Amino acid sequence: MLSVLIPTYNCNITSLVNKIHKQVSELNVVFEIICIDDCSTNKSISKANQNINNLKNTNYTILDKNVGRSAIRNILAKTAAYSLLLFIDAGTMPKNADFIKNYLKLKNHDVASGGMTCLATPPNKPYKLRWLYTKKREYKTLCSSNFMIKKDVILRHPFDETITSYGYEDVLFFNNLEEHHFKTHFFNNPVVHHADDDASIFINKTDKALNNLIILYNEKKIFPHQVKLLKLYLSLKTLKLNGLIYLIFKIVKPIVLINLNSNNPSILLFDFYRISYLCRH
Template sequence: MLSILIPTYHYKVYDLVCELQKQCEGAGIAYEIICQDDHSDSENNLENEKINLLDHCSFSSNAENLGRSKNRNVLVQKSNFPYLLFLDADTFPIQANFIATYLSEIRDEIKILYGGIRYQEQHPNQKQVLRWIYGRKREALTVDQRNKNVYLSFLTLNFLIHKDVFQTVSFNEDIPNMRHEDTLFSYELKKNNVPIKHIENPVYHYGLDDFDKALLKEHESLQALKNLIENGYLPTDYVKLSKLFSKITKFKLNFFVAFGFKCIRPILLKNISSSNPSLILFDVYRLGYICTI
């Protein structure tokens, strides 16, 4: 009935798999849990190999790096059941009835269920504060908040999907492995009128990057977004930031915004790396940076 698919890269997933296995056994369903490391050559895989000793569970590592999109598509190809539950390696179910909740929501007419995410209440160290605040304010949304923009509020780290959907929409393997593959996936779902039902069944997201790594990923994300728009994969108005960027481009103000950004960049960095970063200033930083690309 249910294939749980966990793409990994340099992360321990044994505890996550044990919890999911326990919940699936308790639900009394046919299931499989497939974990696939994307050629990280990580020492974490020594522990992950123990997954192969668990019933209905498997762990493998790719012989070469496939990228986030293809790694997920290969997981789908390996699966044997009609319902697929995608979970990121750095997540963990909050409730002991996590699997049961998803199962209770399955209907013939429902093709995708998104359960949402949460971040722990405990304040992290200063190096992780920006990612923590951004996640809590921009990603950890309630069902009502997500329903205001059903597709754009959909994230690929905790969702259940019918396998038939992948005959129409899969993760795009042609784009550079630079992030925003989930944004493009949600846009393709919207374009193909695939309905998404948002429910309250969150996982904790533990993957808090330090500031330097978070900023590097944001730079990659902005480059990816610009690439997707310039190559016609995404319309300029799908993401708020790209919509504003397109207006700046239309009026040929890129140079002025980029120049201003370079002047105030040290001030912006001082704030967003602090213990009390402003998301408004972070948005200013992101807009300025994309204008410099």
């Protein structure tokens, strides 16, 4: 009945899988847990994850080559034996003891998402920025880190595998579903993000995601009304203010980065960083 699907890359997922396995085993449902490693470079983590195979109805495999965030989700969907698919990202943990049970109550929905939340206790620098972003910007957005979908729906409308780099593949996926009249039911059943990216890594990922956003916009796959940041950037460009904003950003960038790496990063400064990065295009 239920296939729990976990894509992973350089992340120890044993605690996550054990928790999911415990919850689903306590329910009277047929299930499987499939974990696919996207050719991790950290072999010690991959070795530790092999213990997952000792759990009933659970399988962990490693791909021979890295295929990217979109393709690995499509592979998981095709591999799944059952009609109901629950995707959970590595680096997260269900917040609720009834996480699986809550999803099964919505088994008649084509698509459902429980959202994401942050750790209750904020980490210290340089991990604070990632935690703050989840708390202020990701808590009520659709994301591929935690959603349930019927297998026939995702097979008909898969992730776009032309997107091989990081960023906005989930926005495109959910927008595509909506265009085909599959409305995602959003409810309060979050996973907790571990916030294990330091500020430098997170900013680098942000840069990659914003580059992806521009590519997807140029390819007419994502539109301004779907992404507020993109809409703001294009408005600034129309007013010919993008060059001025990027010039100001280049001057103050060292100060901004000091703040973002601090123990008290400003989410507004991070918003300024993101719009300024777009203004370089």
